[in-house]
Amino acid sequence: MQLTMIGTGYVGLVSGVCFSDFGHDVTCVDKLPAKIEALNRGDVPIYEPGLQDMMAKNVAKKRLNFTLDFETAVGNAEAVFIAVGTPTRRGDGHADLTYVYAAAREIARSLKGYTVVVTKSTVPVGTNREVARVIRAENPDADFDVSSNPEFLREGAAIEDFMRPDRVVVGIENDRARGVMAKIYRPLALREAPIVYTDLESAEMIKYAANAFLATKITFINEIANLCEKVGADIQSVSKGMGMDQRIGSKFLHAGPGYGESCFPKDTKALARIGQEHASPVKIVEQVIAINEDRKRQMTDRIMYLCGDKVAGKKIAVLGVTFKPNTDDMRDSPSLTIVPALVGAGADVHVVDPQGRKEGEELLPSVTWIEDAYTAVQGADAVVVLTEWNEFRALDLVKMSGLMNDAKMADLRNIYDPAEARAAGFEYVSIGR
Ligand code: UGA
Numbered sequence: 512m513q514l515t516m517i518g519t520g521y522v523g524l525v526s527g528v529c530f531s532d533f534g535h536d537v538t539c540v541d542k543l544p545a546k547i548e549a550l551n552r553g554d555v556p557i558y559e560p561g562l563q564d565m566m567a568k569n570v571a572k573k574r575l576n577f578t579l580d581f582e583t584a585v586g587n588a589e590a591v592f593i594a595v596g597t598p599t600r601r602g603d604g605h606a607d608l609t610y611v612y613a614a615a616r617e618i619a620r621s622l623k624g625y626t627v628v629v630t631k632s633t634v635p636v637g638t639n640r641e642v643a644r645v646i647r648a649e650n651p652d653a654d655f656d657v658s659s660n661p662e663f664l665r666e667g668a669a670i671e672d673f674m675r676p677d678r679v680v681v682g683i684e685n686d687r688a689r690g691v692m693a694k695i696y697r698p699l700a701l702r703e704a705p706i707v708y709t710d711l712e713s714a715e716m717i718k719y720a721a722n723a724f725l726a727t728k729i730t731f732i733n734e735i736a737n738l739c740e741k742v743g744a745d746i747q748s749v750s751k752g753m754g755m756d757q758r759i760g761s762k763f764l765h766a767g768p769g770y771g772e773s774c775f776p777k778d779t780k781a782l783a784r785i786g787q788e789h790a791s792p793v794k795i796v797e798q799v800i801a802i803n804e805d806r807k808r809q810m811t812d813r814i815m816y817l818c819g820d821k822v823a824g825k826k827i828a829v830l831g832v833t834f835k836p837n838t839d840d841m842r843d844s845p846s847l848t849i850v851p852a853l854v855g856a857g858a859d860v861h862v863v864d865p866q867g868r869k870e871g872e873e874l875l876p877s878v879t880w881i882e883d884a885y886t887a888v889q890g891a892d893a894v895v896v897l898t899e900w901n902e903f904r905a906l907d908l909v910k911m912s913g914l915m916n917d918a919k920m921a922d923l924r925n926i927y928d929p930a931e932a933r934a935a936g937f938e939y940v941s942i943g944r
Contacts, residue, residue, distance in 0.1 A: 512536065512694060515588035517614045519546060519577065521557060521669070522631055522662045523594030528566045529673040531575035533698040538584040539577045550577040558839040558866045561670045585621035590691055592660070593618075593642070594631040598773070604780040606635055615642045619649035627691045629658045633718050633778055635785055639682065639711040656688035659711045661718035666772065667837030678705045682714025719785070722778040723796045728763045729770050730799045733806055736766035736943025746943025747925060766942045768845040768897060768923040769806035771834030776803070776843045807848035814853065814921045817940050818893050823857030826916070828887040831898025831924075832867040832875065839866035841874050845923075846897050850875050861887045865900055885914060892917040899924040908935035 512535045516527040519541040531537040541547050549556060553570070555563045569575040578584055585591050595610035611632055618628055628646060630639055643657045659682030664672035679696055683689045689708060696706055709717075736746040746766045754761030770776070779800050786793040818825060834844035841847065846867075853860050860878040864871060868880050881887040884903060888894050888911050896903060904926050912918035912935050920932060922941040932939040 512590070513588045514538070514695065515540060515584045515591045517581075517585075517591060517593050517618070518595040518610075518632075519550060519556075520594065520596055521559075521666065522664070523592070524550075524555075524557070525559065525562065525664060525669045525673060526592065526594060526631060526662060528562060528569060528575065529670065530695070531569035531572075532565055532674075534574065535695070537569075537575050538588070539575070540579070540581050540584045541577070542579070544579060547577045547579050558837075559669050560667065560837055565670065581617060582621040585618050585626075586623040588626060590627040590629055590658075590695060591618055592629045592631050594662075597632045597634055597777075599777045599780055604784045606633070606777070606781045608634060608638060611638065611642065612645055615645040616649050619646040619653055622646075622650060622653045622655055625654045625687075627656050627658050627688050629660045629692070631660055631662050633661060633722075633774070633781075634659075634715060635719075635781060636712050636715045639715060656684060656691075657711065658683050658688050658692055659714035660692070661714060663718070663721065666840055667835060674699075675702075676704050678707055680707045680709065680714050680717050682709055682711040684711065719778055719782040722775055723782045723793070723799070725763050726770055726775040726779050726803070727795060727799050729765075729767075729775075730802050730806075732764045732766045733769065733942075734802065739943040744944075749943075766925070768810045768849070768942075769803045771842070771844040771847075772840055773842040776800075807845045808852075810845060810923055811849050811852040813923075813940060814849070814893065814895055815856065817919050817921050817938070822853055822893075824859070825857075825892040826859045826861065826890055827853055828881075828884070828891040828894040829853075829860055829862045829878075830864075830884055830887070830894065830896045830903045831900050832862055832864045832871050833898050836898055836900045837866075839870055841867060841870045844898075846871075847874060849895075849897065850878060854878065861891065863887045864898065865902060867898075885911065889914045890916050893919040893921065896920070896922045896924050896926055899926050908932055908937065912936035 514530055514535050514537045516523045516539045519539050527537045527539040553567055593611055593614045595614050597606040600607040611634060639657045639659045646653055661680055681692045700706055739746045750764040753759050754764050779796050782793055783797045832846035834840055850860055854877050861881050862878045863881050863884050884906055918937045920937045920939045925941050929939055
């Protein structure tokens with residue numbers, strides 16, 4: 512099948528590469544010449560395990576190409592995927608749909624023959640219907656249907672999530688469009704991945720509700736962790752014991768410094784906004800947004816407290832600044848609140864992150880970037896774990912504490928055992944225990 516992806520951001524690029532790996536012929540289009548040139552050279556603009564190899568393999572097999580030529584790419588396609596950004600609109604928390612509708616108008620002008628226009632970007636309820644209206648207004652003769660096909664992949668595990676999804680959600684209005692979508696996802700259906708066919712509005716709502724639920728689950732466990740600290744319980748045991756209940760499930764029950772990356776913050780805000788506008792507020796999600804914001808500040812206070820409420824002139828080593836491991840993404844990372852607060856209070860912050868430096872250098876000025884954890888902690892007055900990269904899990908704690916001026920540790924991801932850290936000489940604080 513001939514498929515075209517509009518937008519080579521995270522979702523567009525990963526989906527395009529994976530569709531080509533199914534054997535479809537995929538053309539990825541972007542407006543930025545530098546991006547297309549880089550992709551044609553084989554450079555992947557994001558850090559995502561396995562993506563570069565899969566991309567190179569499918570380019571070599573001539574099933575995957577990158578172009579600026581929108582018109583030809585859309586004209587040839589049986590399905591065109593809109594995978595452009597939907598950032599939070601400044602001021603009101605709404606998803607900004609400018610790029611989605613601009614893509615729809617441009618697609619309308621280039622359509623040839625029956626085509627399904629599929630929205631993969633996360634969009635508010637009603638957007639797919641509006642995309643159809645925009646296309647019809649721009650090109651009344653166009654032969655097309657729309658489909659809502661939200662993406663659930665996680666950064667850092669994107670290929671695995673795309674290839675082995677818990678489910679694929681497809682919103683459609685008729686059997687003709689369903690037939691095309693079924694053909695696209697046939698390789699996954701053959702592997703018995705469940706495919707949920709539903710109406711456009713439900714597909715759009717599933718994506719927001721799923722992300723908001725996961726953000727709520729994390730926020731819930733973070734608040735329980737706070738309470739554990741007060742009553743002398745251990746959040747690790749509490750999460751384990753709760754998660755074994757299959758109705759609850761063990762995933763997304765890890766207490767930490769608050770969720771980051773643009774999707775949870777962006778989608779919870781958009782859902783809260785949709786609720787308010789329809790006079791059906793989703794109050795639990797409104798609370799989640801406020802609690803998560805507050806949490807990042809609480810984490811700074813925790814580090815300050817560990818340092819005797821005085822960090823001016825002290826050296827603090829920070830391990831990890833990306834919003835989670837296996838990504839170079841810094842968007843809405845708790846580090847963007849915590850590190851500037853420490854720098855603002857006069858601390859000399861030294862940062863180590865296996866992939867975060869490229870984005871982080873601009874976002875976190877006034878810090879020193881170091882290549883390895885042992886060098887970073889040398890002479891430091893405290894070390895803070897912000898991201899649970901695997902390479903931080905097996906550090907030699909005795910060696911580390913020996914290198915430090917004052918062996919204090921704030922482990923905000925609970926990657927070390929408190930007894931072991933204390934035995935290694937650390938004054939140690941973590942989350943919920
Ligand atoms: C999330 C969803 O998991 C994906 O299903 C969805 O497709 C994606 O958003 C999206 O809408 O684009 P992602 O943001 O890549 O994926 O990362 P997650 O693994 O979900 O982590 C999000 C945040 O929650 C991170 O800051 C992570 O540290 C935090 N988290 C996660 C916790 O604090 N505790 C947990 O138990 C799990």
